[in-house]
Amino acid sequence: MKCDNCGEVEAVIHLTQIENNEMTACHLCEQCAAAKGLETPPAPASSFPLQEFLAQMGGEPARQDPAPVDEKCGFCGLTFQGFREAGRLGCPHCYTAFEGHLRGLLGRIHNSTQHVGKVYLPPDPTASQLERRLEGLRGQLRRAVDSEDFERAAELRDEIRSLEAETLP
Amino acid sequence: MSAFTGVPDMGLNWLDASGDHAEIVLSTRVRLARNLQGHAFGPRARVNDREAVLGRVRQHADRVDALDGSTLFHMPDLDARSRRILLERRLASRELVGEDGADPARGTAVVVSGRAPLNVMVNEEDHLRLQSLVSGLRVRDAWTMVDRLDEDLGRELPYAFHHEFGFLTSCPTNAGTGLRASVLVHLPGLVLTKEISKVLHALGQVGLTFRGLYGEGSEVVGNFFQISNQTTLGKSEEDLVDHLDRVVRKVIQHEMDARQVLLRDAGAVTEDKIWRAYGLLRYARSLSFEELMNLLSGVRLGVSLKLLPELRVYTLNKLMIFTQPAHLEEAAGRDLSPSESDAHRAAFVRRILGSEGDVSPDDRPSSDERPPHA
Numbered sequence: 398m399k400c401d402n403c404g405e406v407e408a409v410i411h412l413t414q415i416e417n418n419e420m421t422a423c424h425l426c427e428q429c430a431a432a433k434g435l436e437t438p439p440a441p442a443s444s445f446p447l448q449e450f451l452a453q454m455g456g457e458p459a460r461q462d463p464a465p466v467d468e469k470c471g472f473c474g475l476t477f478q479g480f481r482e483a484g485r486l487g488c489p490h491c492y493t494a495f496e497g498h499l500r501g502l503l504g505r506i507h508n509s510t511q512h513v514g515k516v517y518l519p520p521d522p523t524a525s526q527l528e529r530r531l532e533g534l535r536g537q538l539r540r541a542v543d544s545e546d547f548e549r550a551a552e553l554r555d556e557i558r559s560l561e562a563e564t565l566p
Numbered sequence: 567m568s569a570f571t572g573v574p575d576m577g578l579n580w581l582d583a584s585g586d587h588a589e590i591v592l593s594t595r596v597r598l599a600r601n602l603q604g605h606a607f608g609p610r611a612r613v614n615d616r617e618a619v620l621g622r623v624r625q626h627a628d629r630v631d632a633l634d635g636s637t638l639f640h641m642p643d644l645d646a647r648s649r650r651i652l653l654e655r656r657l658a659s660r661e662l663v664g665e666d667g668a669d670p671a672r673g674t675a676v677v678v679s680g681r682a683p684l685n686v687m688v689n690e691e692d693h694l695r696l697q698s699l700v701s702g703l704r705v706r707d708a709w710t711m712v713d714r715l716d717e718d719l720g721r722e723l724p725y726a727f728h729h730e731f732g733f734l735t736s737c738p739t740n741a742g743t744g745l746r747a748s749v750l751v752h753l754p755g756l757v758l759t760k761e762i763s764k765v766l767h768a769l770g771q772v773g774l775t776f777r778g779l780y781g782e783g784s785e786v787v788g789n790f791f792q793i794s795n796q797t798t799l800g801k802s803e804e805d806l807v808d809h810l811d812r813v814v815r816k817v818i819q820h821e822m823d824a825r826q827v828l829l830r831d832a833g834a835v836t837e838d839k840i841w842r843a844y845g846l847l848r849y850a851r852s853l854s855f856e857e858l859m860n861l862l863s864g865v866r867l868g869v870s871l872k873l874l875p876e877l878r879v880y881t882l883n884k885l886m887i888f889t890q891p892a893h894l895e896e897a898a899g900r901d902l903s904p905s906e907s908d909a910h911r912a913a914f915v916r917r918i919l920g921s922e923g924d925v926s927p928d929d930r931p932s933s934d935e936r937p938p939h940a
């Protein structure tokens with residue numbers, strides 16, 4: 398496929414952009430894509446284009462994990478097809494409803510599916526949530542020590558101690 | 567709620583030209599996307615979801631240090647100009663303020679802290695967008711501030727969190743940390759020496775993304791670029807933030823090198839361009855926003871190179887923000903046609919440069935004419 402912009406060079410970058418719920422496909426050579434990056438109209442800060450990832454999802458005729466058309470989130474009613482079209486999930490439960498597909502998509506987008514950042518501690522945590530939070534904090538502490546951020550390490554140690562006190566019977 | 571007349575400088579600390587490399591880095595922003603359990607978000611959120619989320623934010627905000635005494639702007643209660651001012655101050659997104667004539671949805675709001683450069687957009691694409699916006703290159707500081715706000719708010723409101731996918735967001739590109747850190751940099755040296763595409767290409771290879779700063783149209787104006795992290799899942803917040811900081815410092819070094827090349831190979835031309843830009847800004851009677859931004863780019867370069875020593879970076883930052891259409895209309899107290907807007911813009915620039923940016927006429931010969939040992 399030739400580049401949509403110059404029509405000369407083989408297109409190597411395939412973008413799918415979503416604006417106002419319209420998806421547009423665009424195929425560019427590397428050089429035009431670099432130039433185009435500067436000319437992309439001001440997307441609202443929030444509507445980060447899913448770019449090639451959704452193009453892959455929507456465009457591949459033979460998908461490894463075909464989604465039945467009626468696959469649907471029981472909480473918000475979003476269908477998988479609806480997600481593909483809008484590129485947005487509708488509620489926290491969508492992540493479990495479409496877990497298999499999302500794991501694949503997240504892996505392609507982020508090169509990872511495992512969160513390694515902050516572990517959230519909800520207002521009334523269960524014992525296992527406290528334990529996960531503690532594990533997360535210990536990981537952060539190791540990284541802080543490794544990067545010689547001793548001020549941060551001290552804060553983390555305090556937080557770990559106070560949480561440990563809470564988890565003890 | 568009457569909007570800005572009482573709080574003219576609200577949310578504008580990020581203009582004050584503090585922070586590292588403030589002459590090259592306009593601002594640093596770190597935002598966290600968060601959603602509450604039990605409610606649909608994004609396109610599936612209905613009025614009752616949005617109002618419930620907003621209600622909980624209203625109820626709990628004052629129990630969070632940074633939001634104690636904050637101001638909440640409910641979008642549907644604001645007139646179009648006030649909403650546009652929030653957008654021009656970068657406190658609200660286009661989507662939130664209902665750009666293109668669309669009315670903002672019920673329940674959409676922004677909470678602006680009175681204590682710290684922090685704000686929370688409510689019912690944008692995600693239920694909550696926590697943001698810190700500071701002047702200059704201060705990625706670590708911005709992260710620390712928004713992290714604290716996030717910890718405090720998360721103790722009050724139950725976030726949607728998954729042990730594998732992290733914080734759950736409407737768009738999968740934000741899942742995991744929900745963190746987007748971005749830095750707005752001024753890179754005229756790299757643009758003029760045509761090194762910019764190489765640098766931007768390299769950013770893509772280290773997991774960062776960039777886009778231009780836009781005026782009314784879709785042209786990149788003023789040689790400003792926004793650099794931010796591309797991925798949000800699989801790396802810790804500290805790693806994302808430190809990586810951006812390190813790479814941006816390298817970009818700044820390339821920019822400074824490019825400026826030295828410009829001065830060495832085209833010193834007289836560069837100096838002439840800078841002084842012409844200053845002259846136009848100082849005396850023009852009509853300026854479009856794009857033209858202003860491009861002239862300010864030249865003048866900013868001149869200030870950075872110490873060619874216009876009397877001008878402060880803060881003055882230039884202020885000129886960028888207060889010359890946007892809604893700010894000009896607010897100052898005029900009425901709607902302005904495009905040509906009136908251009909005239910008001912030029913008048914504002916002349917007045918500010920006259921009072922805080924008057925540069926003494928420089929009658930030294932330009933660099934090419936100077937004797938080699940002068």
Ligand SMILES: [Zn+2]
Nearest residue numbers: 400403426429
């Ligand atoms: Zn091409």
Ligand SMILES: [Zn+2]
Nearest residue numbers: 470473488491
């Ligand atoms: Zn759902």
